Amino acid sequence: MALLEVKQLHKRFGGLHAVNDVSFQVEPGQIKAVIGPNGAGKTTLFNMISGTFPATSGAVLFQGRELRGKKPFQVASLGMARTYQNIKMFSGMTALENVMVGRHVQSHAGFLSSMFHMPWTWKEELDIREKSMELLALLEIEEHAHTEAASLAFGQQRAVELARALALEPTLLLLDEPAAGLNIYETAEVGRLITKIRDLGITVLLVEHDMSLVMDISDEIVVLCFGEKIAEDLPTAIQQNPEVIKIYLGEE
Amino acid sequence: MKKLLSILPLLVVVIGVHLLTSATDTMYYLTQMTMSAYYSLLIIGLCVLMGYAGQISLGHAGFFAIGGYLSAALTTRSLIPYQDTLPVKLLDSAGFLLAGQDIYGDSLLVVTPWAACIIAVVTAALIAVAIGIPVLKLKGHYLAMATLGFGIIVYRVALACEYFGEADGISEVPAFMLFPGLSVSGNFGDRVSNYYIAWGLLLIGMVLLLNLMDSRVGRALRGIHGSEEAADAMGVNTARFKLQTFVLSAVFAAIAGVFLTHYNGGIGPSEAGVMKSVRYVAIVAVGGMANLWGTLLMGIVLNFLSLRGVFGSYDDAVFGLILILIMLFAPNGILSINVRYCLKQLTGRNKQDREGEV
Amino acid sequence: MTLELAIQYLMAGITYGSIYAIVAIGFNIIYNTTGIINFAQGEFVMFGGMIAITLLNFMPLPIAIFLAVAITMVIGALIEICFIRWLKSPSVLRMIIITIGISILSREVAVHIWGESIRSLPYFVGNEITSIPILGARISPQVLWVVLVSALMVLCLGIFFKTTSVGREMRACAANRKAATLCGINTQNMVTLSFILSAGIGALAGCVMSPITYSQYDMGTGLAIKGFTVAILGGLGSSGGAVAAGLLLGIIEAFSVSVVPLAFQDAISIAILLAILFVRPQGLFGSKEAAGLKEY
Numbered sequence: 001m002a003l004l005e006v007k008q009l010h011k012r013f014g015g016l017h018a019v020n021d022v023s024f025q026v027e028p029g030q031i032k033a034v035i036g037p038n039g040a041g042k043t044t045l046f047n048m049i050s051g052t053f054p055a056t057s058g059a060v061l062f063q064g065r066e067l068r069g070k071k072p073f074q075v076a077s078l079g080m081a082r083t084y085q086n087i088k089m090f091s092g093m094t095a096l097e098n099v100m101v102g103r104h105v106q107s108h109a110g111f112l113s114s115m116f117h118m119p120w121t122w123k124e125e126l127d128i129r130e131k132s133m134e135l136l137a138l139l140e141i142e143e144h145a146h147t148e149a150a151s152l153a154f155g156q157q158r159a160v161e162l163a164r165a166l167a168l169e170p171t172l173l174l175l176d177e178p179a180a181g182l183n184i185y186e187t188a189e190v191g192r193l194i195t196k197i198r199d200l201g202i203t204v205l206l207v208e209h210d211m212s213l214v215m216d217i218s219d220e221i222v223v224l225c226f227g228e229k230i231a232e233d234l235p236t237a238i239q240q241n242p243e244v245i246k247i248y249l250g251e252e
Numbered sequence: 253m254k255k256l257l258s259i260l261p262l263l264v265v266v267i268g269v270h271l272l273t274s275a276t277d278t279m280y281y282l283t284q285m286t287m288s289a290y291y292s293l294l295i296i297g298l299c300v301l302m303g304y305a306g307q308i309s310l311g312h313a314g315f316f317a318i319g320g321y322l323s324a325a326l327t328t329r330s331l332i333p334y335q336d337t338l339p340v341k342l343l344d345s346a347g348f349l350l351a352g353q354d355i356y357g358d359s360l361l362v363v364t365p366w367a368a369c370i371i372a373v374v375t376a377a378l379i380a381v382a383i384g385i386p387v388l389k390l391k392g393h394y395l396a397m398a399t400l401g402f403g404i405i406v407y408r409v410a411l412a413c414e415y416f417g418e419a420d421g422i423s424e425v426p427a428f429m430l431f432p433g434l435s436v437s438g439n440f441g442d443r444v445s446n447y448y449i450a451w452g453l454l455l456i457g458m459v460l461l462l463n464l465m466d467s468r469v470g471r472a473l474r475g476i477h478g479s480e481e482a483a484d485a486m487g488v489n490t491a492r493f494k495l496q497t498f499v500l501s502a503v504f505a506a507i508a509g510v511f512l513t514h515y516n517g518g519i520g521p522s523e524a525g526v527m528k529s530v531r532y533v534a535i536v537a538v539g540g541m542a543n544l545w546g547t548l549l550m551g552i553v554l555n556f557l558s559l560r561g562v563f564g565s566y567d568d569a570v571f572g573l574i575l576i577l578i579m580l581f582a583p584n585g586i587l588s589i590n591v592r593y594c595l596k597q598l599t600g601r602n603k604q605d606r607e608g609e610v
Numbered sequence: 611m612t613l614e615l616a617i618q619y620l621m622a623g624i625t626y627g628s629i630y631a632i633v634a635i636g637f638n639i640i641y642n643t644t645g646i647i648n649f650a651q652g653e654f655v656m657f658g659g660m661i662a663i664t665l666l667n668f669m670p671l672p673i674a675i676f677l678a679v680a681i682t683m684v685i686g687a688l689i690e691i692c693f694i695r696w697l698k699s700p701s702v703l704r705m706i707i708i709t710i711g712i713s714i715l716s717r718e719v720a721v722h723i724w725g726e727s728i729r730s731l732p733y734f735v736g737n738e739i740t741s742i743p744i745l746g747a748r749i750s751p752q753v754l755w756v757v758l759v760s761a762l763m764v765l766c767l768g769i770f771f772k773t774t775s776v777g778r779e780m781r782a783c784a785a786n787r788k789a790a791t792l793c794g795i796n797t798q799n800m801v802t803l804s805f806i807l808s809a810g811i812g813a814l815a816g817c818v819m820s821p822i823t824y825s826q827y828d829m830g831t832g833l834a835i836k837g838f839t840v841a842i843l844g845g846l847g848s849s850g851g852a853v854a855a856g857l858l859l860g861i862i863e864a865f866s867v868s869v870v871p872l873a874f875q876d877a878i879s880i881a882i883l884l885a886i887l888f889v890r891p892q893g894l895f896g897s898k899e900a901a902g903l904k905e906y
Contacts, residue, residue: 050485076487090478092542093471101475105487107468111496114467115460121467128468168487308703310710386888392702393647397838398887401880404835412873526831530710537707565722572714576693579708583701
């Protein structure tokens with residue numbers, strides 16, 4: 001069974017069909033990319049999958065479960081984490097604390113037990129801290145753990161954001177333009193980190209603009225244009241697809 | 253336990269102030285210190301709501317007044333006319349009623365202070381839930397106006413209801429016996445014990461909030477403040493957390509209201525006024541918003557000065573001016589200017605340690 | 611309820627409603643150019659009335675009113691220049707707190723100048739017992755003044771925004787500040803102008819209403835919250851909506867007197883505000899679609 005199934009998804013903003021009848025599946029363990037020129041509806045598609053806003057029609061099934069009407073925090077607790085194109089760090093918090101927020105769904109302490117510092121929260125707190133440090137180490141930024149996240153370099157913030165998303169222990173990771181704003185070295189670096197994440201057994205669905213990154217790391221690619229799916233294939237096949245070349249690669 | 257250690261110096265200061273005033277024969281200062289402590293209890297609760305969860309409230313004097321007024325009314329207004337109604341019977345069978353006499357010698361039937369306190373605080377919490385669910389969906393100006401509106405409604409109701417004493421408020425509120433030998437009251441003989449009750453309460457509140465901030469919940473709240481959308485995507489039920497914080501701060505405000513009312517022996521409508529709410533917001537802003545220690549310090553200092561009448565007839569003007577100046581020149585609070593700058597100068601080191609607030 | 615009484619209530623409602631509408635339009639003008647809700651809007655009304663009352667000791671009424679409006683406009687400009695102009699993209703929370711601070715400070719200045727006593731301007735025509743019979747009800751001519759002046763202000767503002775180049779530049783600034791800057795419009799001056807304008811209309815409203823509703827140093831907060839209610843009710847930023855909503859709130863308030871004790875009257879309009887905020891933050895006349903793009 002596919003991990004994520006997108007079925008005839010539609011989104012209309014007034015008269016504009018931002019996403020029009022898009023269907024595809026994401027198999028467990030793969031890196032799947034959605035590409036397309038600006039305004040193709042990639043981010044809209046993402047926001048519908050993660051529950052930021054509802055689809056006009058169509059369905060999203062995650063592990064066979066319908067996500068309609070689920071809010072982002074509910075989708076997150078089902079095991080789907082996401083990052084943002086324009087990184088959304090928690091300002092005023094250190095990199096470590098940012099990642100620790102990511103452990104939210106994996107921990108339970110509430111208002112009262114936190115206020116009274118109940119013994120059963122001690123172990124949980126230690127666990128959160130350890131796991132978060134491990135993730136920072138995995139993404140090779142543990143030396144910045146105690147720096148305020150918003151003051152880190154852009155590429156490092158990306159890594160912190162990835163660590164934060166991984167802290168949820170997601171089965172599916174949604175990455176919204178992970179290479180946006182990065183130079184070619186940083187892009188290659190992020191590509192390497194994404195493959196590393198996939199090798200941990202986490203399925204990745206990414207939306208991307210940067211063709212080099214997508215071609216390098218994805219197992220399958222969906223091409224969107226003006227809200228419609230025009231192709232879905234292996235990277236090599238996509239590179240040969242005349243329609244894709246015409247509307248996407250051709251314009252460069 | 254680390255939190256308890258960080259509270260220790262404050263405890264020393266509290267005892268030190270007592271000893272100092274008794275040595276210099278200036279014990280009358282303790283009265284204002286006691287009142288400042290109660291106001292500060294409300295203010296640190298508001299600090300968590302505003303500074304950490306990022307939700308402004310211009311109606312917290314309303315919760316203070318709900319606590320104070322309910323507890324005052326229940327412990328002074330006689331229930332004899334309603335003796336046969338179900339709620340009164342229930343209270344009676346639970347042992348929450350107290351028979352007595354008023355100053356004219358007429359017999360009274362009132363609620364015991366403990367029961368009144370619980371009823372008042374629970375009511376404030378319930379109202380906070382009812383108001384919070386719709387209000388906290390709003391942001392920015394809308395949230396500010398909605399909470400301001402709530403505050404004005406409480407003020408108007410206090411002013412318009414005969415039960416709450418209209419413009420005169422409620423006086424002759426009895427002492428609140430916490431347990432035999434220790435009661436919250438304005439009696440001259442109880443001044444020192446009340447000073448310690450107030451500060452004990454404030455210290456407990458402070459420890460609880462420090463614990464809360466350094467926990468899963470606290471991080472989630474700061475996350476909401478940092479980026480609500482990202483916190484949501486991290487699985488934080490933002491609506492619920494905001495609501496719980498709102499209720500928590502309302503409970504702090506109500507408790508402060510109950511205790512201060514018993515201490516003062518009464519409460520008037522000005523406690524529910526908009527200016528009070530604005531003043532609390534001002535103090536949180538001066539303290540540095542997301543800074544419990546700074547807020548506590550400023551809460552004590554400014555309330556003490558104001559209660560001593562240092563600002564004279566310019567009391568409200570001073571708080572208005574403070575608001576503007578702080579927001580214009582030091583939006584991170586008054587402590588952020590000196591301490592951070594001086595630390596940098598002294599150590600030549602960047603602010604790495606965000607724990608060192610004071 | 612007799613017809614006469616109903617008309618009496620209706621006229622009272624329209625009077626108060628016009629004032630609320632003017633305060634709401636004041637909110638809108640500033641909101642449109644800056645995105646700020648000016649919590650000190652009610653204080654402009656207070657200043658207008660109070661200054662005119664003081665000036666009346668030295669000069670005839672029309673000149674006193676004219677000067678009071680001019681002085682309040684200067685105050686508006688000063689507020690913008692001192693507290694708003696030089697802030698670079700401040701957060702909403704910061705702006706709220708600053709304008710609240712300004713409102714408190716204005717009130718404190720007023721109480722130290724004029725004291726806590728209630729004052730009023732004399733009736734423009736006749737005195738408090740002069741009345742005009744309308745359909746059997748007796749209406750004070752001042753009521754007509756209020757309605758007339760308010761209507762004129764709305765009309766003039768409409769003409770100003772539609773036909774003059776400055777008005778058009780202000781609208782451009784409202785629609786898209788960045789684009790307006792790129793077109794060579796000095797948006798900062800537009801913001802100052804918006805404060806001057808809304809101080810001016812607030813002050814004029816403060817003068818015409820003073821004989822009926824009186825002026826006092828602390829009248830601002832109540833007016834501000836009602837004006838805000840009206841601004842929201844009519845859809846934030848819409849002048850036409852503000853007029854309709856203002857009249858609606860005024861009339862509801864006036865008729866509620868026959869049902870609810872006077873002491874709770876403010877609570878009624880605030881309850882309306884809360885209800886609107888919860889149910890339709892885009893206002894009665896705003897579209898849901900457009901509202902989806904805004905943040906509440």
